[in-house]
Amino acid sequence: MQSNKQFTEVEFGQQKVNVPKGGYYDRFRMNPDLDQVAQDPAAGNIDFFRKTPKQWVESRVGPVWAPNFYYRSGNVQVLMLAPFKQLQKKLPAPLEPLQAFPGYGLVALTFFTYSVCDNDPYNEVSVAIVVRKPNARTPHALELINSIRQRHFYAHVLALPVDTEIARVRGVYGYQLPKWLTEIKVDISSKDVNASLTDTSGKIDLSLFAPTPNLHSVKSESHMSQATMLHLVDGKWQQTLVQSNVLSFGQKLLPRKVKLVRHGGPLSQLLDELGASKILRLDVVQDTQVILHLPKAL
8 A cells, every 4th residue: 555655755954754745745834725624534624723823933943834733633542550769760850750649650651643634644652751730839639630620731751653754853853852763553443442563673562452442422622632741852841732622532440451562672661661550541532633832942
């Protein structure tokens, strides 16, 4: 399927990258005509994006169109307990893990699939530590309750492999995120979820299999969620906001039938180093729309 795809070369900052010919990046260069996107049956209803006009803004690679739109995407996430002290070792100061229980914080492993977006279809895997909100003064337990209630978490991403070169280049040079290129599979059906990634030599690194929890379809913008990534960009703390308009999702607390197998690659090793163990929650989002903003100074 992939082999007969034609590619065309584009520039991002100082980088030259091949993208699918006639794809969204080739046609729109990150500044899509939303009326044209709306005619793409794969994109679905895109009214949500009309409320956030794109702007031509300065970035670390020169002026770019932002934010980034993901018209159709899905993800599967396992939220795991990990010893507070091990998480602290992996976090740059002044970040602090959010304690879920005394002595334990949270690690989120997420497989994303973006089927229609401004920089063409790709998959991504994230390993992130859930951290305290900057300058938080409330007790950990209260902050956790508020985060759950407001569906807004703060996180520090430790690894973010992707499976296309344009996604890697934009993430590394535009956001200074820990991205590299590898093979990723994400399959979300109403029956089960199946996801995996390889290490850079092509051997399997992590695999995840789970029955899909009962999925609920909701009205657009009735189940919004947010995540704020806190990361260093050129030595200065930045925050990057990710807004999600969730349309179809399921959740299972203390899931029993999740098979997460670590085969020894870099992400397996990272989860081991974090001491990530018991799975507290499985979240499956079959359909969501996402807006990824550019980093802002903290």
